[in-house]
Amino acid sequence: MPSTSSGGVLVQRVDQEGLVAELVLDRPEALNAVSTAQAKAIIEAAEALAADPRLRAVVLASACEKAFCVGADLKERNSFDDEDLWRQRPVIRWLFASILDLPVPVIAAVHRHALGGGFELALSCDLIVADETAIFGLPEVSVGLVPGGGGTQLLARRIGSSRAADLIFTARRVEAAEAARLGIVDRLVPPGRARRTAAEIAGQIAANSPIGVRQAKRALRLGADVELGAGLEIEDAAWRATAFSPDRREGIRAFNEKRPPVWPGE
Secondary structure, X not given: OOEEEEOOEEEEEOOOOOOEEXXXXXXXXXXXXXXXXXXXXXXXXXXXXXXXXXXXXXXXXXXXXXXXXXXXXXXXXXOOOHHHHHHHHHHHHHXXXXXXXXXXXXXXXXXXXXXXXXXXXXXXXXXXXXXXXXXXXXXXXXXXXXXXXXXXXXXXXXXXXXXXXXXXXXXXXXXXXXXXXXXXXXXXXXXXXXXXXXXXXXXXXXXXXXXXXXXXXXXXXHHOOOOHHHHHHHHHHHHHHHHOOHHHHHHHHHHHOOOOOOOOOO
């Protein structure tokens, strides 16, 4: 399928219909350490994907054999003064927001090292598929920082505050098997299979109602941190937006006619 590459990011469609996209970190010479330029390229790519009404799922992957992403580019930051770091900060926050805000499900395909901001990029996705070579860690406190790409918030929401505290305060690294036990990883697969498995899951998602999936993601995200009554209201709004859509009519018609649905998606 057609692909575009710029600034250390490759975007390509992985199915004939163009419903599933891969956003691939492609800066292997730096183990995908995220520079300011690459961060801006990821933002641009993610925003273009978010604006595509055909899109149904995204896989966040790495073209680097040796790592998923080792976090911020500390070589670049070594030359920064305080003003440079201050100027970079909005770009870095925008980077993680651009993944979090994608309206369709995003699946991280992780192998080898996912450290610091690389781990946070995975945490910004809805699902994490990792192969048995994966290693996760938030080492920021060991270099005089704290996680700044959502790590303190997203990890705690995924595995609980005390388990998140263990990893963040000690800066220790977690191998794939332990990451699966802790709930960091949603699917653990053999070495070399993460990207393929993530694409397969994305294909399963893409076969479902695009309106339903987008509304389900919206309800999950908005309802995660509100009290139950408010969360049920969010769910009801998502139900209404889907139940009175062309997708619901087509889904029920296809079920009764015993055929795959052809989703209007609008």
